[in-house]
Amino acid sequence: MIRSDTIVASATAPGRGAISIIRLSGPKSTEIAKILNGKSLKPRIATFGSITSNDEIIDTGIWIYFVAPHSFTGEDTVEFQGHGGPVVIQTILKLMTALGARLAAPGEFSQRAFLNGKIDLTQAEAISDLINASSISAVKAANNSLQGQFANHVNAIVTELISLRTQIEAHIDFPDEDIEPSSIEAFSSTINHIKNDLNTLIASANDGVKLNRSAEIVLIGEPNAGKSSLLNALAKEPLAIVTDIPGTTRDLIRHDLLIDGLEIRITDTAGIRSTDDVIENEGINRAINALQTADLVLCLFDERHHKISEDTVRNLVGNTQTPIGLLRTKIDIQIEPIKNNTNYPLLEISAKTGHGLTDFRNWLLEKLSLTTHSQTPFLARQRHLEHLKQAKDYIEEATHHHLGIETIDLIAEDLRLTQNALSEITGTFTSDDLLTSIFSTFCIGK
Ligand SMILES: Nc1nc2c(ncn2[C@@H]2O[C@H](COP(=O)(O)OP(=O)(O)OP(=O)(O)O)[C@@H](O)[C@H]2O)c(=O)[nH]1
Ligand SMILES: [Mg+2]
Incomplete structure (x- = not known):
């Protein structure tokens, strides 16, 4: 698990509402809750309690404690379900920050869930897409992505690539030994198979991207x-x-x-x-x-x-x-x-x-x-489509070389790049800048 500070945010939409949920995540969560509530919380038990400051009650509601790693973020998390007035919420947030929590950035809870390995990047993105879904088809598709359907497709191709790369790279160490014709045949058949899988995935992701926005109609x-x-x-x-x-x-x-x-x-x-x-x-x-x-x-x-x-x-x-x-x-x-x-x-x-x-x-x-929920098992983003197309370009590059001992290192490099492009989708190979830009578009408190 990553070492981190404690973050806090209101997880409910801004404005007035019957109930608001304030969420703490990080090592100080239970300590802060104990000070404000006056007693310790038991894991996974909803407890009626209060938030008190200087012996005055600020709010009463339900406390719930999720012990690490069995929480959304993978860290100790505490939620307080209180009354949904903006002044109440602001006062509670101030009390919690005074006790050592920091106001969370947009998407920071999901980012922690990703960094702690609770979800992959496609699942984190699906949470945001589910919240922003503009049709029931998009809701269903976002849930499919959230259950890992998109990532499963990507991971299946990555697994096949890893196995192929292992076999191909074994030959790089023996440049004087020719590769058996039967192995060459098997390699090129696997490469073609991966290429076909990528094409199918690109077609589904294309539909998934369309679902991720409003349908557009033009009158002519x-x-x-x-x-x-x-x-x-x-x-x-x-x-x-x-x-x-x-x-x-x-x-x-x-x-x-x-x-x-x-x-x-x-x-x-x-x-x-x-x-x-x-x-x-x-x-x-x-x-x-x-x-x-x-x-x-x-x-x-x-x-x-x-x-x-x-x-x-x-x-x-x-x-x-x-x-x-x-x-x-x-x-x-x-x-x-x-x-x-x-x-x-x-x-x-x-x-x-x-x-x-x-x-x-x-x-x-x-x-x-019809165009939306036909064959579309998952929701996708433009970013995913670009990485899939990159992966396809790299694997196509691999098929341009005549497969033999003299070209095996070039092919191995193309396959490595194919795998990296796919890994960027699920986040196993992703730069910090990309992560920041993805999570910054999320809601605060998610
Ligand atoms: N009777 C009748 N007249 C209509 C109907 N729809 C539009 N019109 C009339 O047809 C004329 C043109 O309508 P618009 O909606 O401006 O047509 P448009 O296609 O937007 O025209 P442009 O903006 O010039 O390209 C107007 O006088 C409308 O009142 C309809 O259903 N029934
Ligand atoms: Mg007109």
């Missing part, structure tokens, strides 16, 4: 298609200016919607058309850029002026890889019956009457949840 269409009206109808407030003048919207207008617990960022854009207007053109460029990185692009059509077809869809969105959905707008005034000649899903709505909006919301939920 010709001027007057009804994009801004739809945004306003969904937001239930007049966020964007709506007129019958084509080219009303120029800037990207964003709104965060919460549909059944799924956070969706929806972006209204400038209508797509060819124009000499410099400002409008800039708006159109921004619209086209925004749709490239979205999770879903919705093409809106007022079919009185603009018929739906594969060509008209492609004219709007080009050759994007972003999934596409179609919306036939203003159905309160459309005369022709709906007909879908494309391979994209098509729904009809009226922003004016609200017709079709409930079906549209349900469809969105299904569409975005």
